[in-house]
Amino acid sequence: xxxxxxxxxxxxxxxxxxxxxxxxxxxxxxxxxxxxxxxxxxxxxxxxxxxxxxxxxxxxxxxxxxxxxxxxxxxxxxxxxxxxxxxxxxxxxxxxxxxxxxxxxxxxxxxxxxxxxxxxxxxxxxxxxxxxxxxxxxxxxxxxxxxxxxxxxxxxxxxxxxxxxxxxxxxxxxxxxxxxxxxxxxxxxxxxxxxxxxxxxxxxxxxxxxxxxxxxxxxxxxxxxxxxxxxxxxxxxxxxxxxxxxxxxxxxxxxxxxxxxxxxxxxxxxxxxxxxxxxxxxxxxxxxxxxxxxxxxxxxxxxxxxxxxxxxxxxxxxxxxxxxxxxxxxxxxxxxxxxxxxxxxxxxxxxxxxxxxxxxxxxxxxxxxxxxxxxxxxxxxxxxxxxxxxxxxxxxxxxxxxxxxxxxxxxxxxxxxxxxxxxxxxxxxxxxxxxxxxxxxxxxxxxxxxxxxxxxxx
Ligand SMILES: [Fe+2]
Numbered sequence: 001x002x003x004x005x006x007x008x009x010x011x012x013x014x015x016x017x018x019x020x021x022x023x024x025x026x027x028x029x030x031x032x033x034x035x036x037x038x039x040x041x042x043x044x045x046x047x048x049x050x051x052x053x054x055x056x057x058x059x060x061x062x063x064x065x066x067x068x069x070x071x072x073x074x075x076x077x078x079x080x081x082x083x084x085x086x087x088x089x090x091x092x093x094x095x096x097x098x099x100x101x102x103x104x105x106x107x108x109x110x111x112x113x114x115x116x117x118x119x120x121x122x123x124x125x126x127x128x129x130x131x132x133x134x135x136x137x138x139x140x141x142x143x144x145x146x147x148x149x150x151x152x153x154x155x156x157x158x159x160x161x162x163x164x165x166x167x168x169x170x171x172x173x174x175x176x177x178x179x180x181x182x183x184x185x186x187x188x189x190x191x192x193x194x195x196x197x198x199x200x201x202x203x204x205x206x207x208x209x210x211x212x213x214x215x216x217x218x219x220x221x222x223x224x225x226x227x228x229x230x231x232x233x234x235x236x237x238x239x240x241x242x243x244x245x246x247x248x249x250x251x252x253x254x255x256x257x258x259x260x261x262x263x264x265x266x267x268x269x270x271x272x273x274x275x276x277x278x279x280x281x282x283x284x285x286x287x288x289x290x291x292x293x294x295x296x297x298x299x300x301x302x303x304x305x306x307x308x309x310x311x312x313x314x315x316x317x318x319x320x321x322x323x324x325x326x327x328x329x330x331x332x333x334x335x336x337x338x339x340x341x342x343x344x345x346x347x348x349x350x351x352x353x354x355x356x357x358x359x360x361x362x363x364x365x366x367x368x369x370x371x372x373x374x375x376x377x378x379x380x381x382x383x384x385x386x387x388x389x390x391x392x393x394x395x396x397x398x399x400x401x402x403x404x405x406x407x408x409x410x411x412x413x414x415x416x417x418x419x420x421x422x423x424x425x426x427x428x429x430x431x432x433x434x435x436x437x438x439x440x441x442x443x444x445x446x447x448x449x450x451x452x453x454x455x456x457x458x
Contacts, residue, residue, distance in 0.1 A: 001042055005030030006099050007075075010189060011198030014092065014106035015249030017146060017205040017265070021082035022106050024050060025249035026094045028075040032189040033173060038074045038182070039189065045070050048077050049095045052084075056091050056103065074185055076246040086111040087268075104202040107145050114268030117419035121428075122311070124150040124211070124354025125384035126197070129159075129168050131433025133196035135385050135412045138428065138440040140196075140203035142415060146265075147204050148273065150354035151211025151313040152387065153244070154178075154187050167388055169434045179236055184243035192247060201249075208248055209261050209275055211313035211355060215240040218329050221282035262292050264299055271418045272305040276312040278331075287334035293341075300344045307418045310341075310351045317351075317362035317379050317403060322396045330355070342366075342376050349377030350423060350448065352414070358390035359383045359414070359427045361406035361446055363453055368403050375451035380425045382414040386433045405453060408443050423448040424456070 007028035016023045028048070031040025045068050052063040063083075069075040077094070084090060087110040094101040110116055121144045126133060139147065156178040159171060178184045191197060212218050215237050219225050224233035234257040241254035252260050261277040276296060281289025288296060300308060310316075315330035316338065326332035342364065351364065360381035367373035384390070391397065394407035410429025417424045426445045430438040445456040 001044060001046075004028070004046070004096060004099065005040070007041075007096055008094065008099065008101035010192040010247075011201055012092065012094065012101050012104040013201035013206065013249045014104055015206040015208065016251045017107060017109045017207070019086040019109045019111050020084050021080065022084070022090075022108060022205050023249040023251055024052075024079040024081060024092050024104075024106070026077055026101055027246065028069050028096065029189060032193055033186055038071075038185055041071065041075045043071045046075060046096060050079050050092060052081065052090050052092045054090065056105070058091065058093070058103070062090070074243075074246045078249065080251070084108050087114060087116065102198075102202060105143065106205045109146075109266065110268035110270070112266065112268060115270060115420045116268065117417055118146075118267045118270045119144045119415075119417050120146045120148060121413050121415045122148040122150055122352050122354070122382050123385055123413040124313070124382055125152040125357055125387040126191070127152070127155045127384070127387035128191055128194070129155075129170055129172055130388050131169055131386035131411065132436045132438070133194050133200075133385055134433065134436060134438045135428070135430045135440065136200035137196040138430070139413050139415075140199040144204050144415065145267070147200065147206045148311050148352065149206055149208035150311060150352065150382065151209050152213040152354065152384075153208065153210065153248075154191055155213045155387070156184070156187065156216055156240070166434065178240070181239040181242060184240050185246065188243055188247040206249060207265055207273065207275060208250070209277065209311065209313060210241075210244055210259070210279070212279060214244050220279070220329075262295060266305065267418075269305055270420060271307040271309050272299070272303045273309045273311055274299050276310060278312050278314050282334075285334060285336055287331060287337035293337070296341065297344050300341070300346050300349070303346060305348070306420050307348045307350055307423055308346050309418070310349065312351070312353060314353060314355045315360075315381060316353055317364055318368045318401065319397065319404065320400050322400050345376040347451065349451070351377065351379040353379060353381045354384075356381060356390050357384040357387050358394070359406070359408035359410065359429075359443070360404060361425075361453055363403040363405070365403060368401065371402060377451050378446075378448050378453050380414055380416075380446070383408070383410060383412055383427075383429070385413065386411055405455070406444060406446070410443050412440065412443075
């Protein structure tokens, strides 16, 4: 084999932290957008070395080995580490020939009995064309214990014919919407060449859920929503999920058009993260599908953690619009499913959501209209990293929904601290995304008190 060019152009990542292990990821791509060969790689297997150290300078390497990058998987690698210490920072890097990757920092989950606070951030909706991922650079600087991604990691859209003013600040190479494995791979590669996105992956382990745009806008269950047949859509979805897996530090591979996204990630006695798939199993009025709903109900009622963090993509609380019908692409389109979930709401329920490209905070309660009705938990809806637009004037929506006390129009992410004695969410907003270098600030903060929101004076 001819000597490779520098292959770590897409950075490194880790994810799916457990108390004793994580997944380490990289993908070899000397020419990430090569028109003929994925990543500009030869069609043959390549051996990749990996090292894990206790310290940032790799003076104390605690684990090392090799893994084979296969052309069938776009030369991505997923190293499954176990036997690590809980709640510990580790540093990792890869090498091929004499090329060495940047180092990443990861962190294992705490031991089951741990009561130490958990710091996490959640993000969603990073449309490349819409702006710079500056928020992700600030998120990286916070070095949280874990980053939760709630979907729309990529957008499948092609370059629009009339992009309109102000919104298309970073043009894509491709005019066409992603439909094939090659196109999805190129889209992930384009995103992963971004230094801010690489920094966020290198700073902390991620646990990620895809929403619709990893495949196609507003797809639902078996229905593509674009008039193509379910069989053609299944083929496209298989390509999309394969490319997603090839670029994400996941524990499980997709199986054809199916990807097991719902899963449970415990963080000591403090927080259970319940990752819920609100896209693949929709069927008529059913949001989750019977099997996933049974699983979720068992987790909600069985969890003994202080906080039950229900991580999912779309707006959960009622959000009545004054004139328009309710959104069919949120839980408002599936009210019976929502009622069944809320019927099992445990003490300490915190729903986290994305999708709508604005910040919101909601009280979940037995009667949306009645502040005195039983408090069932809270929902923090996080804004987009870059994607636009969301709602621009929320005043009529806020007036119509007394359980929604907060709206904000910044781009950014949400930074949270969960502890045995409290839960705090800080909405972090960047000043702009149409050029690099935006400063960040906390635009609002909330605590959870007796399953209700309490705004913190800043
Ligand atoms: Fe989005």
